[in-house]
Amino acid sequence: MPGNPIHWRVYLVPLRLLTIYFFMSFDRELQKRSNSICELCGSDEANIDYLVPHSPGSKLEHHLWVCPTCHQQLEKPETADANHWRCLNESIWSEVPAVQVVSYRMLHKLKSLDWVPDLLDIVYLDDETLAWAKASGDDVNEDDMVKHLDCFGAVLQSGDAVVLTKTLDVKGATFSAKVGTVVRNIRLVQDNPEQIEGKVNGTSIIILTKYVRKSNL
Numbered sequence: 001m002p003g004n005p006i007h008w009r010v011y012l013v014p015l016r017l018l019t020i021y022f023f024m025s026f027d028r029e030l031q032k033r034s035n036s037i038c039e040l041c042g043s044d045e046a047n048i049d050y051l052v053p054h055s056p057g058s059k060l061e062h063h064l065w066v067c068p069t070c071h072q073q074l075e076k077p078e079t080a081d082a083n084h085w086r087c088l089n090e091s092i093w094s095e096v097p098a099v100q101v102v103s104y105r106m107l108h109k110l111k112s113l114d115w116v117p118d119l120l121d122i123v124y125l126d127d128e129t130l131a132w133a134k135a136s137g138d139d140v141n142e143d144d145m146v147k148h149l150d151c152f153g154a155v156l157q158s159g160d161a162v163v164l165t166k167t168l169d170v171k172g173a174t175f176s177a178k179v180g181t182v183v184r185n186i187r188l189v190q191d192n193p194e195q196i197e198g199k200v201n202g203t204s205i206i207i208l209t210k211y212v213r214k215s216n217l
């Protein structure tokens, strides 16, 4: 759209001021709520506005006021210092839902520490806060997840190709699926780790994972 550049300049200045004011006011509100200390560990070096990941919005209630140490370890949980996160013993009982959410997720990431499971056992979050906390998937224990393994123990995924290691009779069909048959683009049967689904001779059949090996073809 052809426009007079002078007009644009006139509008741009107030817009930029508005943006700066918006961020400043958030910092101020967070400092007020937190008494200017890190809402997770209580450090008085807090200076970062942290938007809790997987939040239902980006309002003030979805932000935390945190210190650089907490912030860095939240961003890179693999660098988490077990001693530092003793603070979760207190923060998990905060009245601020965003603090509960981040504490809950961090506790699940640190589950291997001896004091964490006991604390998780007594933690209480209301339904809405719990759903928000779980939105990141940090509470899912990988060991509990259903895994489909081939006859050698390799993990199978949807879309993989497999080779039959045994000739299988196909129920209700006039053919058998011969050993060595390559089945492409398999689908995992969700609630049964021993079964996958794939097409042989154009017919979808259920195959037991113990009779297949993953193929790289």
Ligand SMILES: [Zn+2]
Binding pocket: 038, 039, 040, 041, 042, 043, 066, 067, 068, 069, 070, 071
């Ligand atoms: Zn902190």
